[in-house]
Amino acid sequence: MKGFIRKEPHPFYILLLLFAFMMAGYFVGSFIFAIIASVAFDFNLMQIPEIATNPLSHPNGRNIMLLLQGVIQFMSFVVGPLFMLRVLKYDVEPYLNWKMPVAPLLVLLAGVLMIVIMPANSVVINWNANLNFPDFMQGFEEWARAKEDELAELTKMIADFNDIPKLLIGILVIAVIPAIGEEIVFRGVLQKQLHRWTGNPHAAIWIAGLVFAAIHVQFFGFVPRAILGALFGYLYFWSGRISVPIVAHFFNNGFTVLMLYLQQTGAVDIDVESTEPMEWWSVLLSIVLSGALLYYLYNEFKKVPPRTDAQPETIVESGV
Numbered sequence: 001m002k003g004f005i006r007k008e009p010h011p012f013y014i015l016l017l018l019f020a021f022m023m024a025g026y027f028v029g030s031f032i033f034a035i036i037a038s039v040a041f042d043f044n045l046m047q048i049p050e051i052a053t054n055p056l057s058h059p060n061g062r063n064i065m066l067l068l069q070g071v072i073q074f075m076s077f078v079v080g081p082l083f084m085l086r087v088l089k090y091d092v093e094p095y096l097n098w099k100m101p102v103a104p105l106l107v108l109l110a111g112v113l114m115i116v117i118m119p120a121n122s123v124v125i126n127w128n129a130n131l132n133f134p135d136f137m138q139g140f141e142e143w144a145r146a147k148e149d150e151l152a153e154l155t156k157m158i159a160d161f162n163d164i165p166k167l168l169i170g171i172l173v174i175a176v177i178p179a180i181g182e183e184i185v186f187r188g189v190l191q192k193q194l195h196r197w198t199g200n201p202h203a204a205i206w207i208a209g210l211v212f213a214a215i216h217v218q219f220f221g222f223v224p225r226a227i228l229g230a231l232f233g234y235l236y237f238w239s240g241r242i243s244v245p246i247v248a249h250f251f252n253n254g255f256t257v258l259m260l261y262l263q264q265t266g267a268v269d270i271d272v273e274s275t276e277p278m279e280w281w282s283v284l285l286s287i288v289l290s291g292a293l294l295y296y297l298y299n300e301f302k303k304v305p306p307r308t309d310a311q312p313e314t315i316v317e318s319g320v
Contacts (some may be wrong), residue, residue: 025080077181111251127142
């Protein structure tokens with residue numbers, strides 16, 4: 001019946017289902033990986049823990065890890081959540097996009113914003129990387145720094161993009177799949193359901209941003225990643241189109257992969273993984289340009305009308 005709005009499940013229930021479907025995607029992805037890897041590479045699946053710790057322990061260790069990361073992330077962050085939405089009988093397209101399409105230029109500018117904001121973000125990155133915890137958290141700080149060093153070494157071994165085929169694979173695994181999957185999960189589902197639950201879009205955006213940062217398990221990069229997650233959240237909230245944070249996320253990750261490729265091929269002499277702040281003038285320029293871009297995007301997205309077929313959000317006023 002036209003005008004009928006079905007009763008939505010409680011956000012807590014939807015988020016539990018999201019976790020369950022993501023875990024199911026993880027196990028299905030692991031099975032698919034095992035089949036592909038056993039055919040493509042000469043190795044025993046029991047070697048995975050060793051290869052995960054040290055990809056160089058196997059001739060195809062880097063490729064195995066990229067395949068593992070790509071397949072599992074695609075199944076758990078893309079397929080699992082989308083399948084959950086269909087099981088809950090949501091119409092996925094209007095669920096993720098409750099506003100009319102926006103001009104391609106605005107989507108592109110959202111991506112450009114991620115590059116423009118990098119010098120300003122370098123100050124936050126430097127502060128967080130050199131953060132010292134109080135004495136009573138000494139044990140946690142030592143564990144967190146050891147974990148950070150371990151992940152950094154693993155990333156360094158995997159991030160070998162010194163030719164075009166490796167660059168394209170790196171962009172697919174590190175930029176395309178995470179941009180699509182993480183934005184569907186953190187903005188498309190988590191943020192929307194938190195908004196329903198709290199009735200406060202800002203609380204929903206920042207909580208989703210904090211979860212987004214925490215799931216990467218890099219505590220000395222937590223704050224800049226949380227800010228980045230919140231920025232994706234505001235772009236989604238303003239635009240009403242999931243493509244906007246996806247493109248922004250892609251530009252952020254893809255630019256890093258591209259710079260690694262240029263560094264490794266000798267085209268540029270820049271330490272992409274440095275946590276040092278950039279020159280003061282570039283930071284100042286970055287703040288001014290980023291602020292201007294954000295203001296422009298906010299005003300332009302505000303003009304975009306909602307879709308007539310979008311399902312209105314049902315705000316939950318009571319607890320579970």
